[in-house]
Amino acid sequence: MNTSIIFRFLKELSENNNREWFNEHRQTYTEVQAEFQKLLTVIIDRISLFDESIRGIAASDCTYRIYRDTRFSSDKTPYKTHIGGYINAKGKKSDHCGYYVHLEPGNCMLAGGSLCLPPKVLKAVRQSIYDNIEEYRSIVEDPAFKKFYPVVGENFLKTAPKGFPKDFKYIDYLKCKEFVCSYQVPDDFFTSPDLLDRTEEAFRQFKRFSDFLNYTIDDFE
Template sequence: MNLQKSLDFLKALSEHNDKSWMDENRKWYETEKKTFEAFVSGLIAEIAVFDPAIADLTPKDCIFRLNRDIRFSNDKSPYKTNFGAAMAIGGKKSNKAAYYIHIQPGHSFLGGGMWMPEAAVLKNIRQEIDYGFEDFQKLIKAPAFTKHFKKIDGETLSRPPKGYEADNPAIEYLKHKSFTVGKALSDKEVTHKDFLAHCAEAFASMKPFIDFLNQSTD
């Protein structure tokens, strides 16, 4: 399945981000929406091979709306200029760690993890890292993982969180408020015939990281 026409649509949308253009191009949008839904359906099936817990998800459970919430934004553009989906136990609105895909001309990426977890979950993640730092290091330094994801991203505190000393071996990870990873994708990669398989391989390498984070939500 080729996503070239989806990239073409998103590029055009970024240049004409208004309701009148969308109304005129509704059929194009509906076509590319279905293409992305089919891609996400295939991605769910691929991920379910190594992570059966998400096997019962549907594309609707995972794909984010194109419409933007502009109520509190200075940017009144009505539409996002990307297609995005989060595959997590319970769907995109759950508190579980997710596999994420973002399709946008020139800015596509694969990602995953937890973004700004609630306080209780964040506390648990920090405890898991502190208690099991050796295991955590092994999974984020595994060759399969580092082939795709080079570092843990996310907003961090400037000082150690409450209950942890500055000399804690895991302090740079304990300062994190989010625990995410990402891998940039070129348009050429997104439109390659093996793109689905490439995504599946990257997400498979991420599974130990996802499992580690999900321990904190049980």
Template sequence: MIEPQTLTFLKKLKKNNNKPWFDEHRAQYEAARIDFSNFIQLLIDALQLKDTTITGMTSRECMFRINRDIRFSKDKQPYKTNFGASIKRGGRKSGFAGYYFHLEPGNSFIGGGLWMPEPAALKNVRQEIDYNWEEFQAILKERNFKKTYGDLYMGEGMSLSTTPKGYEKDNPAATYLKLKVFIAETAVTDEELVKASLHKKTLTAFEALQPLLNFINTAIDV
């Protein structure tokens, strides 16, 4: 579970996204970050029993900084108003697909996959889907995946407008070949965040995602 004070801090940060306020409340930030870090470490410790690619990983290797990169952004707010952690082989900056937990009051979710891959990795994943379409379909139709995620995320900007070069328009996998990212997610309410059942809910969601991650990472790791 996540401590209610952690949610309170993030809510207040959203209303006071400036350095003077943050500096004044640094102790609360540190407490909130430790709380989130402890939760992520518990997930890693349990998840690595079924996914050996993350064996020995620490939450520190997976968590993102709260500072925003504002160099090329019109939005000059200095801090993110969420905590995020990407649990995957090689740590959060690696090019592999992995598990993700997003903590943001009113907009938290569990999920994962492959986000904005390099061109070579994207090409390999599309090829893997085309070559092994029946296997890929079976992963997405698996009962636990379907129940948890429904399908891959296909929001605005996630797909090409046409089938990528080298694939016919009537390819049965066309919908997925158009994707530029391969992720799935399921929402978590603020009420669920502060319950002891959050740990089990998250592990169950991650375990449902694991076959998809294995499929994607097999394509990348060639």
């Protein structure tokens, strides 16, 4: 794998985010896509050692388009300045928790979770945490987990979600709207010789979290 070509291209794209430059460098982008899919393929193979549900998933089915949807954005630059892949046993559009690999100069990460859960599913997940709080705490408060994911969730409510007691001791665990975890890594993480070992270690910990959530989410799939 040659991930350096990915970072070089993304840095240049961030400085030349226009269709003319991109069209002139389309062949390079094709090479970038190929390298990223090589990376995802070996990561999928490694994850499948402890999560058989994603065995055989094609990297091409996990990769997001580089073209931005600018219809409702004040930022009209046409291209993303990152490249990402979402490895999900039930597909990229599923609510099922999956694994996410994100390459962006200065903002790389391994992450995962479920975004924009439908209201009924979100309430059910919160109920599951409330009903099984000690099991949930044994995951998210474990130092082995917190080493990678010190913060669980994004986009938090200011008060207790409707239907749950405000005086619940662990109410903060129910306030997040997006049940995701992110592990920020330096750019050279993806060029290090122990890349796969370190990726496996991080995603093994994430799987504990996703297994808990998927037990509930998959009832709605």
